[in-house]
Amino acid sequence: MMMNALDFLSHAFVQKALIAGSFIAVLCSTLGVFLVLRRLSLIGDGLAHVTFGSIAVGLFFKSSPVYVAVPIVMLSSLGILKLIEKARLYGDAAIGIVSSLGIAAGVLMASIAGGFNVDLFSYLFGNILSISIEEVIASIVLSIILITVILLFYQELLSVTFDEESAKASGVNTERINSILVLLTALTVVLAMKMVGIMLVSALLIIPSVTALQMARSFKSTMFIAAIAGVLSVVLGICISFVADLPTGATIVLLNILFFVCAFIYKTLR
Amino acid sequence: MPVEVISVDGLSFQYNAVDVLADISFDLSEGGYMGLVGPNGSGKTTLIKLLLGFQKPTKGAVKLFGYDPAGFQDWYKIGYLPQKIVSFNPNFPATVKEIVALGLISRKKLPKRSRRADKLAVGHAMELMDISDIKNELIGELSGGQQQRALIAKAIVSEPELLILDEPTTAIDPETREKFFSLLKELNEQKKVTIIIITHDTGTIGKYASKLLYLDKKIIFYGSFEAFCVSREMSDYFGEYSQHLICHRHDVINQ
Numbered sequence: 130m131m132m133n134a135l136d137f138l139s140h141a142f143v144q145k146a147l148i149a150g151s152f153i154a155v156l157c158s159t160l161g162v163f164l165v166l167r168r169l170s171l172i173g174d175g176l177a178h179v180t181f182g183s184i185a186v187g188l189f190f191k192s193s194p195v196y197v198a199v200p201i202v203m204l205s206s207l208g209i210l211k212l213i214e215k216a217r218l219y220g221d222a223a224i225g226i227v228s229s230l231g232i233a234a235g236v237l238m239a240s241i242a243g244g245f246n247v248d249l250f251s252y253l254f255g256n257i258l259s260i261s262i263e264e265v266i267a268s269i270v271l272s273i274i275l276i277t278v279i280l281l282f283y284q285e286l287l288s289v290t291f292d293e294e295s296a297k298a299s300g301v302n303t304e305r306i307n308s309i310l311v312l313l314t315a316l317t318v319v320l321a322m323k324m325v326g327i328m329l330v331s332a333l334l335i336i337p338s339v340t341a342l343q344m345a346r347s348f349k350s351t352m353f354i355a356a357i358a359g360v361l362s363v364v365l366g367i368c369i370s371f372v373a374d375l376p377t378g379a380t381i382v383l384l385n386i387l388f389f390v391c392a393f394i395y396k397t398l399r
Numbered sequence: 400m401p402v403e404v405i406s407v408d409g410l411s412f413q414y415n416a417v418d419v420l421a422d423i424s425f426d427l428s429e430g431g432y433m434g435l436v437g438p439n440g441s442g443k444t445t446l447i448k449l450l451l452g453f454q455k456p457t458k459g460a461v462k463l464f465g466y467d468p469a470g471f472q473d474w475y476k477i478g479y480l481p482q483k484i485v486s487f488n489p490n491f492p493a494t495v496k497e498i499v500a501l502g503l504i505s506r507k508k509l510p511k512r513s514r515r516a517d518k519l520a521v522g523h524a525m526e527l528m529d530i531s532d533i534k535n536e537l538i539g540e541l542s543g544g545q546q547q548r549a550l551i552a553k554a555i556v557s558e559p560e561l562l563i564l565d566e567p568t569t570a571i572d573p574e575t576r577e578k579f580f581s582l583l584k585e586l587n588e589q590k591k592v593t594i595i596i597i598t599h600d601t602g603t604i605g606k607y608a609s610k611l612l613y614l615d616k617k618i619i620f621y622g623s624f625e626a627f628c629v630s631r632e633m634s635d636y637f638g639e640y641s642q643h644l645i646c647h648r649h650d651v652i653n654q
Binding site (some may be wrong): 166191231284285287288292294295296297298299300301341342345346347348351 | 453474475477479480481490491492493494497498501502504505507511537553563576611
């Protein structure tokens with residue numbers, strides 16, 4: 130009986146989805162801890178909207194949407210940072226401006242092109258089960274590179290996240306670290322959009338982190354629990370959505386919220 | 400000849416065309432201990448930010464160990480404790496041990512791994528501040544006084560040559576405050592650590608610091624506490640009665 134239930138795991142497309150999804154989940158969750166604590170939770174959402182605009186531009190010019198999206202989203206992430214630092218805007222306001230610009234550009238492009246039918250829709254909601262072997266490899270390689278960057282700058286990221294002023298007085302180049310953080314987020318958003326879609330990408334950045342924050346007893350354990358919660362939600366989400374014939378992205382997000390509720394109850398009862 | 404750790408020459412700073420600091424000049428030599436006092440809004444914290452290069456002066460110059468702060472590289476020489484209220488996220492999910500270890504970041508090169516010597520230094524700093532028993536507690540779950548002691552341990556863990564502390568004894572009980580000031584005195588006298596402390600408590604800092612800088616957008620007084628107590632400028636500024644109260648309290652503390 131159990132053998133039959135797990136038969137779907139023998140499908141190559143399910144295996145590809147599980148492998149790529151797990152790597153991306155670890156990346157999103159660990160990065161998300163820094164974003165949530167910096168009160169930049171919604172940067173993922175804002176950059177996802179920019180990705181939407183960039184995909185529309187890519188589709189309009191019949192180029193590869195991802196190749197168009199990567200530089201535009203990276204530049205937008207730095208734009209958010211500059212708006213915060215130079216124009217002295219609050220983070221949410223800066224994200225709001227860039228996010229609106231992304232959506233407006235996307236809608237405008239779609240309107241001029243007379244609609245993009247199913248293509249744009251697939252990027253909006255994602256479909257990890259249709260991921261190609263090249264995309265799996267790209268996801269693994271990029272995730273490993275980005276996670277290595279996070280580990281390499283872990284002390285600086287932690288220091289700037291705790292207190293930017295003290296970090297400066299310790300010789301940390303805070304502007305560089307902030308740029309690294311938003312650029313990592315930009316690349317992660319573009320990478321993750323194939324899995325859960327533009328609409329839900331920020332959920333993977335935020336929810337595993339806030340789940341971990343309910344339970345963690347140190348910063349390292351926060352990162353670890355966030356990664357576990359992210360991977361579990363992706364693996365279980367893919368399996369449940371396949372068996373129950375549900376949309377994968379939405380299932381992953383709902384599982385994440387379930388984990389958060391459990392963690393919150395655990396914290397309350399502890 | 401003593402090395403000038405800090406040298407400030409004709410420093411002025413304006414914010415939105417309003418004078419925050421005007422024509423500030425002073426030197427602080429190696430082993431100096433300066434209390435930076437003055438009323439709220441007098442520019443004390445702004446002066447510290449200018450010393451550390453967080454803000455650029457409108458006029459004048461600052462030298463930190465002989466260098467312009469913008470080009471200063473030896474940040475391991477500095478231990479800094481910012482004003483707690485504006486800088487601290489009370490829900491931060493890090494342990495006391497993790498926070499104190501952040502004070503060592505300036506001494507490390509990439510990849511910044513924790514070494515045995517770092518663990519010993521962190522342990523020693525926590526012992527000095529009497530927080531070893533709470534090293535695995537989350538900093539956000541501690542009392543204000545315990546949090547402040549953890550942040551002081553973070554500032555001193557790298558054995559800095561210059562300690563800059565912005566209202567360090569806020570929320571600390573009197574017993575720990577005395578212990579803390581004794582520790583600073585020890586660091587100052589035995590290890591020649593140069594110290595700048597911002598405080599509102601002129602009487603208490605007068606007991607420990609070798610120099611007082613009284614600031615109110617400009618320097619009102621710069622000299623020893625003894626000179627402060629007989630200073631004509633200060634009696635004109637405070638009124639003789641208030642000046643006497645501050646200095647009398649100093650005598651009581653000394654007894």
